[in-house]
Amino acid sequence: MIPERLVPGTQEWDQYHYEHEQRYEFFAPRFRGLDVLDVACGIGYGSAILADGGGKTVTGVDVAAEAVDYARQHYVRPGVDFVNCRAEDLHELGRVFDGAVSFETIEHVPDPRRFIEAVHGVLRPGGLFVCSTPNRDFRGKNGTANPYHLSEMSFAEFAKVFADFFRIDEQYYQSHSDAYLRHLSLVREVDRIARVNRFSKFLAAENWLRGLLKKDRWDLKPMASALAQAVPGDFIIAPLTAPRDSQLTFILVGRSRQ
DSSP, X not given: OOOSSOOTTSHHHHHHHHHHHHHHHHHGGGGBTSEXXXXXXXXXXXXXXXXXXXXXXXXXXXXXXXXXXXXHHHSOOTTEEEEEOOGGGGGGGOOOEEEEEESSOGGGSSOXXXXXXXXXXXXXXXEEEEEEEEBTXXXXXXSOOOTTOSOOBOHHHHHHHHHTTEEEEEEEEEEEOHHHHHHHHHHHHHHHHHHHHHTOHHHHHHHHHHHHTXXXXXXXXXXXXXXXXXXXXXXXXXXXXXXXXXXXXXXXXXXXXX
């Protein structure tokens, strides 16, 4: 299962962080010179990208106190602060912003409409909001429900609730590149072959004999996770013309309605 919070230095970070960082890097130029709110900032790397991209001020908020503590230790910059706050309670911040981003948050809240209304409530008139959601109908799922996802939506459902508070100006999708999909298929085949060998009685006998001879044993640990780690270019963000089940994530860009 894909982890819900990425931390540098872990295998999960190596495998998934380019996907998450790409969203921030792609949209950061929209927020140059603005006071920006990063909702559900996690450990803060996205807030840092927004600040480095020219955000006037960046406030990252997250419900997890330990994530906020990590962000304060590793990603504080001039004009950047981190606050422990629920995504539905943004009014408690006591301030307003020119724009907001919230990537892969809406699926974690029980009431998406309340969440988007909370963001709308802390933006100045015409404020910019960039929001993403995983595609509920993505065909690449392994059939196991994510227990942390409370409100997975189709594109139509996502657009409907977003449009109640924001005028939709642009829409995008994010997915694996064709090259990365090909790479993943090869990784799965390699791991299938390695799995057969790993449980082979002949391999066990070979390793027993190598042990007697004081030779290095053959080690065929699971390889899929290590080989599947992403690099720049493994994900794409492109304008959305028609939702498809091959698209991993949907992203909407809009301006606050009065």
